[in-house]
Amino acid sequence: MxxxxxxxxxxxxxxxxxxxxxxxxxxxxxxxxxxxxxxxxxxxxxxxxxxxxxxxxxxxxxxxxxxxxxxxxxxxxxxxxxxxxxxxxxxxxxxxRPVRFNPAYSDREIRIATGDTVALALGKGLLQRLAAQAPRTTIQFVSTEAPMRANLEEGKIDFLIIPRGVIPSTILSEEGLERLPLYREDWVIIARRDHPKLTGPLTLDLLDELPSIACRLDDLSYLHGAIPGRRRVDQIQVSQFTLLPILVAESDAVAMVGSVAKIVKLEHAWRRLDGRNDDGFQVAPFPG
The missing domain is CATH 1.10.10.10 (Winged helix-like DNA-binding domain superfamily/Winged helix DNA-binding domain)
Incomplete structure (x- = not known):
């Protein structure tokens, strides 16, 4: 010293x-x-x-x-x-000095685990906002197959967007996770426009007689979009919600879907690409 x-x-x-x-x-x-x-x-x-x-x-x-x-x-x-x-x-x-986040200079990739209808519902707005506010940012929608809490905690995904109740709490506990409602959707029944048996009011008994299609994201999820109260099994189960209106429009089956406006637009766009000009399918509220 x-x-x-x-x-x-x-x-x-x-x-x-x-x-x-x-x-x-x-x-x-x-x-x-x-x-x-x-x-x-x-x-x-x-x-x-x-x-x-x-x-x-x-x-x-x-x-x-x-x-x-x-x-x-x-x-x-x-x-x-x-x-x-x-x-x-x-x-x-x-x-x-505290760092202030500026999206205009962010070049990170944000991974969102969700279903296809959520990506469809949010995609247009996200594209517009990214182009205007965060042109260097990439958002990747990934499958919700077996979404584990560790995926969020370890940073493998940044957000998980799912309807409440789809994944059992034994698989994904919400305790301690930050969560907020994103949007609300109503469930409705869809069937093809010229369905031979749907000429009058839709009833639970009539629904029980018709073949149906449901969506199940993966083996760990509840059967989502299954019509409640039915005694018959769903003849077809798919892993993508956006397949439901396409299959319904080509059969006598019915299905229960959400985000109706987005799904209707998708089905109409598909039919235009297929050279069709008809209205596709009919939408009815779930009979209560």
Whole structure:
């Protein structure tokens, strides 16, 4: 130790022996070259700044500032370290400044585990907002097959968007997870427009007589979109909701779906690509 400073074996000052809180004071002293002016800028007392200068002199082993008349003249060492000190403190202050997220410069990939109808419902709005606000960001919709809580906790997926009740709580516990409602959808029954048996009001008994198609995302999920109260089994089970209207429009089967407006648009677009001009299928509220 020399003059109260801790040195390493090569004679350099060790960081743990340096009071870094004195460096902003030294910066102001080198800028103002006047103890009173520096104290005012730092909102400190003149005696406090004078004491800090004394400790800095010991720390650097140099006078740093020599009083000449009413002003103080920096030594050769002070002039040498001044620009480096400015850069160091500017970098440190920038490091400690809270980072504000700016989507315009974000190039991250966001992975959202969800079903195909959610991607269909959100896709158009996301494309518009990404183009306008986050042109370098990528959103990847991935399958919800066997979504485990660890996938969220380990960062394998960023968000999980599913209807409540689709995945048993024994598979995916919501405890401790941040969650919020995204949108609400009503369940309705769809059937092809010219269905021979749907000429009057839709009843539960009539639904029980008709073949049906349901969606099951994977083996761990509840049968989602299955018509409640039916005694018959669903003849066809698919893993994609967007297949339901296409299959219904080509058969006598019925199905229960949500996000009706989006699914209707999809089915109409499919029929136009297929060269058809009819209205596709009919939509009816679930009979209660």
């Amino acid at each position: 020399r003059g109260g400073t801790v040195w390493d074996r090569e004679g350099g000052r060790m960081l743990r022996g340096v009071n870094l809180n004195l460096l902003p004071i030294l910066r102001e002293l080198l800028r103002e070259r006047n103890v009173t002016a520096a104290a005012k800028r730092l909102n400190l007392t003149q005696s406090g700044v004078s004491e800090a200068l004394g400790r800095l002199r010991v720390q650097f082993g140099d006078e740093l500032l020599v009083k000449t008349g009413r002003r103080m003249v920096p030594t050769a060492l002070a002039l040498e370290i001044a620009p480096r000190l400015e850069d160091l403190l500017a970098t440190t202050e920038d490091l400690l």
